[in-house]
Amino acid sequence: MNRLGELERAIMDVLWETPEPLTVRQVSGQLTARDLAHTTVMTVLDRLAKKGFARRERDGRAWRYRAAETREAYVTELMLNALDQTGDRQAALARFVRSVSGAEARALRRALEALEAFEQADPAAWPG
Amino acid sequence: MFPAVLILAAVAAGCVPAASALASARWPGRSPAAAILLWQAIGLGWGLAAVGALAGLGAGRGQAGGGHAGVVRAALEVASRAVRGTAFRARAAGLLVDLRLFFVAAGLVLLLLLCWVLVAAFTAVLRARRRQRDLLSLLAHGDPKVPGALVVDHPAAAAYCVPGLRSRIVISAGTLKLLDQAELAAVLAHERAHLRERHDLVLLPFTALLRAFRWSAVARRAESAVALLVEMLADDHALRHRPARELATALLRVGAAGSRVPSGALAADGGEVAVRVARLLRPAPGLSAPALALVCCTAGLLVAVPAAFLFISF
Numbered sequence: 001m002n003r004l005g006e007l008e009r010a011i012m013d014v015l016w017e018t019p020e021p022l023t024v025r026q027v028s029g030q031l032t033a034r035d036l037a038h039t040t041v042m043t044v045l046d047r048l049a050k051k052g053f054a055r056r057e058r059d060g061r062a063w064r065y066r067a068a069e070t071r072e073a074y075v076t077e078l079m080l081n082a083l084d085q086t087g088d089r090q091a092a093l094a095r096f097v098r099s100v101s102g103a104e105a106r107a108l109r110r111a112l113e114a115l116e117a118f119e120q121a122d123p124a125a126w127p128g
Numbered sequence: 129m130f131p132a133v134l135i136l137a138a139v140a141a142g143c144v145p146a147a148s149a150l151a152s153a154r155w156p157g158r159s160p161a162a163a164i165l166l167w168q169a170i171g172l173g174w175g176l177a178a179v180g181a182l183a184g185l186g187a188g189r190g191q192a193g194g195g196h197a198g199v200v201r202a203a204l205e206v207a208s209r210a211v212r213g214t215a216f217r218a219r220a221a222g223l224l225v226d227l228r229l230f231f232v233a234a235g236l237v238l239l240l241l242l243c244w245v246l247v248a249a250f251t252a253v254l255r256a257r258r259r260q261r262d263l264l265s266l267l268a269h270g271d272p273k274v275p276g277a278l279v280v281d282h283p284a285a286a287a288y289c290v291p292g293l294r295s296r297i298v299i300s301a302g303t304l305k306l307l308d309q310a311e312l313a314a315v316l317a318h319e320r321a322h323l324r325e326r327h328d329l330v331l332l333p334f335t336a337l338l339r340a341f342r343w344s345a346v347a348r349r350a351e352s353a354v355a356l357l358v359e360m361l362a363d364d365h366a367l368r369h370r371p372a373r374e375l376a377t378a379l380l381r382v383g384a385a386g387s388r389v390p391s392g393a394l395a396a397d398g399g400e401v402a403v404r405v406a407r408l409l410r411p412a413p414g415l416s417a418p419a420l421a422l423v424c425c426t427a428g429l430l431v432a433v434p435a436a437f438l439f440i441s442f
Contacts (some may be wrong), residue, residue, distance in 0.1 A: 082286035091335040092256035094322040096287035100386045104399045110385040
């Protein structure tokens with residue numbers, strides 16, 4: 001991952017860990033190990049706000065930033081797409097297994113059990 | 129002019145039963161690449177023939193001049209009448225002209241629609257992939273068990289790739305727990321084949337067509353058939369590096385873990401996954417050389433015939 005991506009990630013981690021909105025200086029303060037310039041942190045926070053991952057609000061003369069959604073909400077968004085559960089079929093992702101119905105899943109589970117029983121009885125019978 | 133229009137119309141109409149027949153045929157599983165070629169030819173041939181037949185009907189013969197000029201003149205007349213608000217007014221004398229204008233307009237609309245759905249589907253896909261990559265760069269992490277892939281911490285079993293110039297392979301923590309090392313390697317080999325061969329670009333036009341013709345059973349069957357064929361291609365590639373057993377059990381485990389779609393009209397026999405597993409464990413020989421040649425010739429004719437008639441008539 002490039003340096004910018006890594007910084008975005010570190011800054012989002014800070015925002016996710018803190019429930020209240022943070023100023024740029026507070027965010028820098030939590031990343032002391034990295035020794036970042038104030039302007040760098042500000043630029044990355046701006047980028048995150050443009051992408052919709054961070055929200056910013058005026059507080060006197062300073063901007064305060066917070067995460068737009070929780071980390072869990074974003075993981076859920078990823079997984080809903082990964083599992084083809086958004087109802088919008090498009091070829092954006094290539095899934096190892098496309099969506100499977102409950103009945104299909106039961107049939108596959110039975111097939112797996114049958115295969116494993118068969119394999120235990122005669123391991124040499126497998127092709128490949 | 130008329131025979132050309134008739135032939136184009138016949139090709140366009142014939143593509144629909146041909147697609148249905150191909151969707152229910154059994155041989156595509158034996159040579160997925162050849163079957164995909166035939167699907168592409170049916171799609172392209174249908175588009176060319178349908179647009180060409182409508183344009184040809186509109187251009188007519190004789191007075192309007194036929195050919196390019198005929199279509200262009202008719203299209204201009206459609207536009208000018210539309211502007212003056214008298215388009216398609218069926219007076220006794222103007223009926224024939226109006227009917228021809230209607231066909232040209234229909235041909236133009238179909239052509240624009242086909243181009244538009246492709247562009248729209250492609251931009252939607254690009255946007256969705258950028259969002260995926262952005263989210264992954266914030267949330268996912270590497271794992272020594274799946275070199276070259278990203279891991280998302282979620283208990284559900286998912287494995288997929290984000291195709292494109294900056295591609296990603298993604299495995300959920302649930303899948304990592306569910307599969308053993310050999311099965312994971314088989315999954316990675318399968319996903320890498322998708323990325324390397326850009327199978328997403330093969331599927332895209334069929335997804336776009338389905339989005340444009342949601343009501344069409346043929347479009348839905350074509351999309352499902354091509355999606356399954358593309359998976360088979362990737363399975364076959366994975367088999368070059370990994371034994372069939374690992375890929376088969378990986379498919380069964382991920383499929384069995386993934387029961388989130390309420391079962392309704394879907395098949396209860398294990399569906400696509402069962403078809404793929406059966407194919408891995410009991411491989412059928414590929415099509416013979418003559419059969420492959422026949423498929424390729426059919427595909428070539430399906431595109432060449434409408435293209436030639438379009439060229440000759442206009």
